Amino acid sequence: MSWFKSYWKVDEQEQMVLEARRKTPKRITIIGLPSIVLAGVVFATVFGIVSATHDNSHGANNAAHSVANSVKAVCDVTLYKDSCYSSLGSVVDSRQVRPEELFLLSMKVALSQVSKAIEYFNYQNHAVFKGFKDARTMEALNNCRTCIEGFENAKEALKASVSSPVIVLPSLHGLTRLEAPEWLHSKDRKLFITKDLKKKKADIVVAKDGIGKYRTISDTLKHVPNKSDKRTVIYVKRGIYYESVRVEKTKWNVMMIGDGMTSTIVSGSRNFVDGIPTFSTATFGM
Incomplete structure (x- = not known):
């Protein structure tokens, strides 16, 4: 009976076996505890490294995504988007994501390209x-x-x-x-540039107020010689002349001058409704 033997003296051999059995769990416990701690440390270290790597990778991805969005926002308003992407994308970093920083960076890139072009064409x-x-x-x-x-x-x-x-x-x-046309005589050409032509060179003066010899242009033309080789200068003074003037084909070399288009005015009143042919309704004809 084993339970009964425990209260009595145990022999030396059994005592040694019992002592060995009692020490074995202690040794296992003592050896196992550092192993567990070591495993925990290793696990924590590995987990920390993996977590840090994951966090850094995630942060880097966020930074790269932010830079890409900033570059795209700046380059989308340019005329040459592809050139802008390639030039800014290769030099920008995560510290230069603000629009003003990207603008300054684009200026530096442009100046660098200009310098290269100047150097190339030196x-x-x-x-x-x-x-x-x-x-x-x-x-x-x-x-x-x-x-x-x-x-x-x-x-x-x-x-x-x-x-x-x-x-x-x-x-x-x-x-x-x-x-002047080629057929115009040299003397006649001088008439165009003569000052005070109406006073010094006029052959006949027509005046509505009766100062001159004639009051109407039509009466004046009646006294112009037919087929004359000499230039006949008629000065029509300011006023409104209500008449229809016709220069007949026998009246050669007739020249008329006035005081200006708003001062010397000829106004006719012939109309087709009055039974006059349209060809004959001209105010000033020849």
Whole structure:
């Protein structure tokens, strides 16, 4: 009976077995506890690293997404969207997402491109100029460059050269309007430019107020010689002349002058409804 033996003296061999059994769970417990702690530390470390990596990756994705949206918002209003995306997308970072920062960055990119273009077309460094070895091609390129340099002061030269013709043009236009036909005699041409022609050169004066010899234009024409080779100058003074004037084909070289279109006025009253043919209703005909 094992339960009964426990109250009595146990032999030495059994005592050793019992002691060994009691120590074994303690050893397992002591050894197992550090293992659990170590596993926990390893697990926590791995979990922390994975979590941090996940958080950093998630944050980086958010930053990249924010940058992409900012670049797209700026480039969508430009004329060349693809060029804007490629130029800004390669230099912008997560710290430059505000519109004003992107604008300044785009200006820097543009200035950089302009500098590259200037450097590319620099005469001394341009590979095209260095690539040509033959004298003929180099001379042609030098001539082109000389031609371009000749336009540097073209603005001032053209301004001085063009201003004079522009100023003279109105006066030339006036002379063109006064230009007489070839069949007109030289003496008759002078009549067009003579000052006070109506006072000094008029052969007949017509005056509505009766100051002159004739009161109507029609009466004056009756006294003009037929088929005359001499120019007959008729001065019609200011006034409204209610008549229909007809210069017959036998009245040659007749010249009429007045005091202006608002001062010397001829007004007829012939109409087709009055039984007069349309051909004969002209106020001033010949």
